[in-house]
Amino acid sequence: MDLAVKVRRYDPEAKEPIPYWSEYKVEVDEYTTVLDTLINIREDIDGTLSLRCSCRSAICGSCSMRVNGHAQLACKTRVSEIAPDGGSVTIEPMGNMEVIKDLVVDMTPFWDKVKAVDPWLQPEGPEPEGEYLAPNEDMLHLAGVMGCILCGACVSDCTVLEVDSNFLGPAALAKAYRFVADPRDSQEKPRLDSLRQYSGIWDCTRCMECVQVCPKGVAPMDRIMVMRDLAMNAGFDKEIGARHTDAFVELVSHSGRLDELKLPVKTVGMFNIRAMQSFAPVGLRALVRGKMPPIFHKMLPNVENVRRIFRKLEPKK
Amino acid sequence: MLEHDVLVVGAGLAGMRAALAATEMGANTGIISKVYPVRSHSNAAQGGINAALVDRGDAWEEHAYDTVKGSDYLGDQDSIELMCQVAGEELISLEHMGVIFNRDDEGRLGTRAFGGQRRARTFFVADFTGQAILHVLYEQLLKSEITSYEEWFVTSLVMQEGKCCGVLAMEIRTGRVYLIKAKTVILCTGGLGRVFEPSTNALIVTGDGIALAYRAGVPLMDMEMVQYHPTTLKGSGVLITEGARGEGAYLLNKDGERFMERYAPSMMELASRDVVSRSETIEIAEGNGINGSVLLDCRHLGEQLIKEKLSQIYDIGLDLLGIDITQEPIPVQPGMHYQMGGIKTDVDGLTSVPGIYAAGECACVSVHGGNRLGANSLLDTVVFGHRAGNHAAEVSKGTTQEPLDVEELVGQEEKRLAEILSRDANGDRVARIRLDMGTAMNAHLGVYRDQNGMKEALDTIQQLKERYTTVPVEDKGRTFNTDMVFDLELGLMLDCAEAIAVSALERKESRGAHSRTDFPERNDADWLKHILVTSTPEGPKISYSPVVITQWTPEERKY
Numbered sequence: 001m002d003l004a005v006k007v008r009r010y011d012p013e014a015k016e017p018i019p020y021w022s023e024y025k026v027e028v029d030e031y032t033t034v035l036d037t038l039i040n041i042r043e044d045i046d047g048t049l050s051l052r053c054s055c056r057s058a059i060c061g062s063c064s065m066r067v068n069g070h071a072q073l074a075c076k077t078r079v080s081e082i083a084p085d086g087g088s089v090t091i092e093p094m095g096n097m098e099v100i101k102d103l104v105v106d107m108t109p110f111w112d113k114v115k116a117v118d119p120w121l122q123p124e125g126p127e128p129e130g131e132y133l134a135p136n137e138d139m140l141h142l143a144g145v146m147g148c149i150l151c152g153a154c155v156s157d158c159t160v161l162e163v164d165s166n167f168l169g170p171a172a173l174a175k176a177y178r179f180v181a182d183p184r185d186s187q188e189k190p191r192l193d194s195l196r197q198y199s200g201i202w203d204c205t206r207c208m209e210c211v212q213v214c215p216k217g218v219a220p221m222d223r224i225m226v227m228r229d230l231a232m233n234a235g236f237d238k239e240i241g242a243r244h245t246d247a248f249v250e251l252v253s254h255s256g257r258l259d260e261l262k263l264p265v266k267t268v269g270m271f272n273i274r275a276m277q278s279f280a281p282v283g284l285r286a287l288v289r290g291k292m293p294p295i296f297h298k299m300l301p302n303v304e305n306v307r308r309i310f311r312k313l314e315p316k317k
Numbered sequence: 318m319l320e321h322d323v324l325v326v327g328a329g330l331a332g333m334r335a336a337l338a339a340t341e342m343g344a345n346t347g348i349i350s351k352v353y354p355v356r357s358h359s360n361a362a363q364g365g366i367n368a369a370l371v372d373r374g375d376a377w378e379e380h381a382y383d384t385v386k387g388s389d390y391l392g393d394q395d396s397i398e399l400m401c402q403v404a405g406e407e408l409i410s411l412e413h414m415g416v417i418f419n420r421d422d423e424g425r426l427g428t429r430a431f432g433g434q435r436r437a438r439t440f441f442v443a444d445f446t447g448q449a450i451l452h453v454l455y456e457q458l459l460k461s462e463i464t465s466y467e468e469w470f471v472t473s474l475v476m477q478e479g480k481c482c483g484v485l486a487m488e489i490r491t492g493r494v495y496l497i498k499a500k501t502v503i504l505c506t507g508g509l510g511r512v513f514e515p516s517t518n519a520l521i522v523t524g525d526g527i528a529l530a531y532r533a534g535v536p537l538m539d540m541e542m543v544q545y546h547p548t549t550l551k552g553s554g555v556l557i558t559e560g561a562r563g564e565g566a567y568l569l570n571k572d573g574e575r576f577m578e579r580y581a582p583s584m585m586e587l588a589s590r591d592v593v594s595r596s597e598t599i600e601i602a603e604g605n606g607i608n609g610s611v612l613l614d615c616r617h618l619g620e621q622l623i624k625e626k627l628s629q630i631y632d633i634g635l636d637l638l639g640i641d642i643t644q645e646p647i648p649v650q651p652g653m654h655y656q657m658g659g660i661k662t663d664v665d666g667l668t669s670v671p672g673i674y675a676a677g678e679c680a681c682v683s684v685h686g687g688n689r690l691g692a693n694s695l696l697d698t699v700v701f702g703h704r705a706g707n708h709a710a711e712v713s714k715g716t717t718q719e720p721l722d723v724e725e726l727v728g729q730e731e732k733r734l735a736e737i738l739s740r741d742a743n744g745d746r747v748a749r750i751r752l753d754m755g756t757a758m759n760a761h762l763g764v765y766r767d768q769n770g771m772k773e774a775l776d777t778i779q780q781l782k783e784r785y786t787t788v789p790v791e792d793k794g795r796t797f798n799t800d801m802v803f804d805l806e807l808g809l810m811l812d813c814a815e816a817i818a819v820s821a822l823e824r825k826e827s828r829g830a831h832s833r834t835d836f837p838e839r840n841d842a843d844w845l846k847h848i849l850v851t852s853t854p855e856g857p858k859i860s861y862s863p864v865v866i867t868q869w870t871p872e873e874r875k876y
Contacts, residue, residue, distance in 0.1 A: 011794065011796075012796050013794045013795065013796055030639075031552060031553075031637065031638065031639075033637070042748075042799075042800075043746065043748035043749075044746075044748070046791070047746070047747075047790070047791030047792055047800045048791055048792040048794070048800065050792070050797045050798070050799045051799070052352075052356075053520060054352065054356055054358070054519040054520050054521045055356075055358070055360060055361060055519040055520075056519070056520065056553065056555060057361070057553075057555045057556070057633055057637070058632065058633075058636065059360045059361060059445065059448055059629070060352075060355075060356045060357075060358070060360050060361075060519060061355065061356060062352065062356050076636050078636070078637075078639075100490060100796065100797050101794075101796050101797040102797075104797045107353065111353070114459070115459045118460075119456045119459060120414075120415065120456040120457060120459065120460040121413075121414060121415030121453075121456070123413070127413055129409075130372070130409060130425070131409055131412045131413075131418070131425060131426050132412065132413070133423070133424035133425060134420060134424050135420065135424055136419060136420035136421070136422070136424070136427070139417045139418065139419060139420055139442075140419075140625065142417045143417060143442060143443050143445075143449075146417055146442070146445075146448075146449050146452065147445065147628075148452075149355070149360075149448065150355050150452075182415070182417075184415070
């Protein structure tokens, strides 16, 4: 089967260092991976193509790149699955990271963020002579997160990082969760206290991209959501994010549907003049375009059913 | 000026363990790796780490005996005893650092069975134990004060008056050469898998440290002992863990027969790796295979066990062959996996050259002798990485840094690299030479060997070394020039290949992984000794060293 591989290139030493495309014609079979293809290109056609790769079996995390627009491990992606009848495949470097050359990106900020969550076990008290006792279910649960190979795919496609490079990002937060959820670690509360701050767990917009692109099923966003719950249960409920969650629950459980007018007000607080002022332009634009939510919010006719659901799910206080 | 008491080359398990030990001892420690530490090949160790824990009714002597027998009596028994004695301690210290080992019902560390051992003493994290430990050591590295040079490639060791005083290294991102001074250098660069094609090893496993030490005059030992793993995926050669057989998977031939019954009636699929690989090779040669492979059957283990304990190979089957191992057997074949030999060291990682240490797969203590037991390699890395780090730190305290002419040394190395970059195209390619080398090594230094084949391989290697001196590098840039890195790696690999072929030709018997059709028997009278190879201006020079025997006299090896 013939395949056209389009690769986004960049040579910082070129006279005019701007990205460009190279296209290569290669032959592939049912089992050829994207990485096999790139290695063939590099070895037989064009030795100037730079990329990182090593294990060829999705454990070292070197070869994340965007394949047809989404971050993937090149070694885990068979060409026949993404281009079943041949045709073409488009390869680009990961997103949200500066390109050094061709498909090689600068991962320094990535490692810095991993380091920023204090990613080491902090047990309390004297070390036991033998191992720490821990339930196997907890370890199996953690194995789901320790499966993370720090490949960067989630960070590449994170939609928050596109607009705010300060966000710790899905990989670092998943790493943080590995300690928050470790029964041997004693710092759950201080960790959550630091993770609830600006650029932490509340900055995720739940777009699901990280869950979708993760090649190891780590589901970073799900871990972030669990940490939000844990943070609120630990008493950290004053953040905008936490208040937004509370307001959301309160409004829906009251009227059966969201009162979009009250949500921002409740979230920031009625007397938070500055925040209230910042809503004014948004409100005006909504008004002009006929998108203003109704001033008088109506309850759902069968609201009692919704309230029953909430009563059932609400943890006993 | 970049300067350290202890500089560790390589950031896999042995390297990070060594660096952590050295920094704990108060040494100013640096670690240098050609990849980000978590990319290291220790990741690929799937099955687990061995330790005989007394409170589980196990004894280190039992573990040591299994290891000695597994080594076909070529392992040094004093080193093996030491490794097995401290195994429990090292295991627990990994757990304390945060490794999420699987547990038993009481919340204590759980075990699984592994090849060549009469007792289940392999501790594990699903089937990604190496990764789980590597990432935890990386966590500890982040916590420490160690200076980490990531994506730097060591091009030479700096020798002065017979002593190593640091390394010359290229920062891959910029292509610039630096000298890093060090009172002691610990080589932890892993194996040399890519000398063979195919191999289970990652593309970065190119024998760098082994060749660097060899070039610096350190003898290499047991280099003829190359392990072929019995279960590597047909085609790509990707590893399928021994843990699968440890959990009870069968090996079947084309008739669906569990053929190991005929070769190792008592241990069956869990006989030691050399034995299973040979049996498979015979089955395939006698026409009992299926397109050059046999089948690994996991179906009867059940979906839950497979997904919980063998999750990675479940994914590998699906991703690479489109086979669901809960429903279908997968085709496997023996494939090059591990180098038992390497840089000759003592139990503290020290080589015969002052200032040079080695630990992990690149070193040869020798605890694996002629054949390594599964899950002993992780143990080797942490035990001897730890000891090398301690010893190097201690020695550095009493050493003063030699004055070095940095500009001169860096200038010379830059000139050497510039010459490689300046070569004109001549129709040859680095990749082609590497493939020719790998193919010859696999054909003639694989599971079965003979004089003619090995001689042919050695001739090929020597011709390839000639071609290597003029092969051009296509990428002429400085920034992240991977083409240049491959060229440098190839030079190092060719030295390793030569050392393997020369040593293998020398050993005129069959022992462990070294099976000769022209000398099919083990011959303790003449060959119960280590073969050493040293680089000299006249070429590789062979010498011998006795095998240390403490309490187990060699006997016939049956499984």
